[in-house]
Amino acid sequence: MADDSRVQNPRRVRELGVIVGTLPTGPLNAITDVPGVRVGQTTLTGEGLNTGVTAIVPDGYAETLPAAVAVGNGYGKLVGTTQVDELGVIETPILLTGTLSTFRVADALITWLLDRNPRATSLNPIVGETNDGYLSDIRRRPISPEHVHAALDSASSSLPLEGCVGAGTGTTALGFKAGIGTASRTLAPADATAGNTVGVLVQANFSGLLTVLGHPIPATPIDADGNSCMIVVATDLPLDARQLGRLARRAVFAMGRVGSDFAPGSGDYAIAFTTNRTPGYADGDLRGPFQAVTESVEEALLNSLTMARTTTGHRDRTAHAVPHELIRDLT
Template sequence: MRARLRDLGLKVGYLPTGPLNAITDVAGVRVGHVTVIEDNPHVLRTGVTAIHPLNVPYWEETVFAGFHNYNGFGEVTGSHWIEETGILTSPICIGSAFSVGVLRDTLLANPQRNGIDERLHQPMAGETFDGVLNDGWHGPITRSHVEDALAAAKTGPVEEGAVGGGTGMMCHEFKGGIGTSSRVVDGPHGSFTVGALVQSNYGNRKDLIIDGVPVGRHIGYDITDSPQRRDEGSIVIVVATDAPLLPPQCRRLARRAGIGLGRVGGFGSNRSGDFIIAFSTANRLPFQDTGIVGGLKMYPNEEMNDLFRAVAEAVEEAIVNSMTAAGTMQGKDGTVVHALPLDRLVEVMALYGRGPQTEKVKV
């Protein structure tokens, strides 16, 4: 049975988590998965993950957002509109590089299929490449899969690991996929939550770091093999908060998500698509913005440091959860991507004073 990092008696960071330790700790945020695992006529290990920013249909209200391109070898549709306006006008769908087109097209048509005839949004769809395990050249993801993921989105606990868009992904040469985490910031203006959800598919084994511990150096290929020695790969990071941020502040938050990625050992290699979308649910905007919007709220820039720490910690833990939750998977051509061995992880972390044991080695 796989586990989350904290189920193992381990953690990263200092700030407290939300009750679910998930992006859905931000009120109204909903997540849905569709997982596609088939062996005939083609070997499919793929799926779709959908994130709704609010608890209402997106053709009713929208939110402020920011986008950061840590390294651009990949695709996130709709990012130009966020750069232009600072407004996220659709759910965020993430999946396979083979399927980003159908994700985008389905999001584009979705309002019309629900009786909204006028096109007023730019669909946001992101991808990472699952071709190590998934025979994606046959285009297995359909509009129905995307619509089902959108319809399945709900609040509450979020399934992690080899599910949804993360089904066929690998991270630091272990099985990866979907991971999530959250942090709560208490300040003079109240309590606010920052949540992160990742689709992890990047990284070399030797670079893997968890809570400052060089875990990847202790779990060599003699312990857990890898079908592919690589530096390349990609990650899509979605950040949500209920702190009242304006678009430039959302961009600032998105950039700090890269700190969490770096802490785990991602450095944005040349052929890596590392993309971050951050949105705030505090200012809810009418979908048809034909009038002046009043009553907007703005968090003080001088007090954003705790939010920066929160997003770095949440992203760091979300990436680790994407690995600890994912089991070993066999895919196309018999390729096997092995799970991060949890017993060995606990042993390595204990050597450095992490977890229930406190004895440290000299480093």
């Protein structure tokens, strides 16, 4: 990893004076504001590699949690989706990585789970990916079980690192270096009978014209292999799987707010889950959660860009960080 003349310190988009939406954020403005949700990451850099693993680990996954998947464009790999669609639950952590490491990560996740449940005979690992082959030697498939287990074992409820870390180490988006981003929103108690937080984490790697609060930010297109986005939505709202599917679809829609062109080769996925197993939310009350998820995804995607550093990687290709002066104080 190397910086060019555009050296700047990573900043979350709010630190640059850009306020997305009107709902209040959680204390960390992160997916880990949802009680019981933890994030761990392993980052690999050097010798032509810019890749890694990001693990989202919710408490109670082993007893299953209500969940749903939304597919914006299915040109990608999201292991485990058919069972989530069929049963409306997840039963493992959710892991993100580079495309050709997807199945190694899934296998390592199974090993980690079997070590913790000696009686398990069937598990449905959830692993998503985007293609980081522009900045990383993706054909090496460098992710080992030790890398996966380190991400899982290090998962914490603190503010996750953003930008060039974990599964976002080698990703690009909207013409700039991107990576991992996160954000959250809280709802007034009147909007929720139990729980009031929506948090998201994104792995941004897609094309389009960066747009910040309606302002286009031109960039030189990056001729990267693969244009995709993985979005993980967590909440403690009492939603059932069908309602979580509605939330996940809004998460994919929110990509358009930052300028995604939803290209034919883009794999755009959202998986939403709740830590609350007691459904009881009326469909007519979903306006607040819909707003919360769209605002959170928009801000998380912007954070994935403003927290990234200019990176030189495989075959001396370079992806530049978005210059902060182009978006500072936009309203």
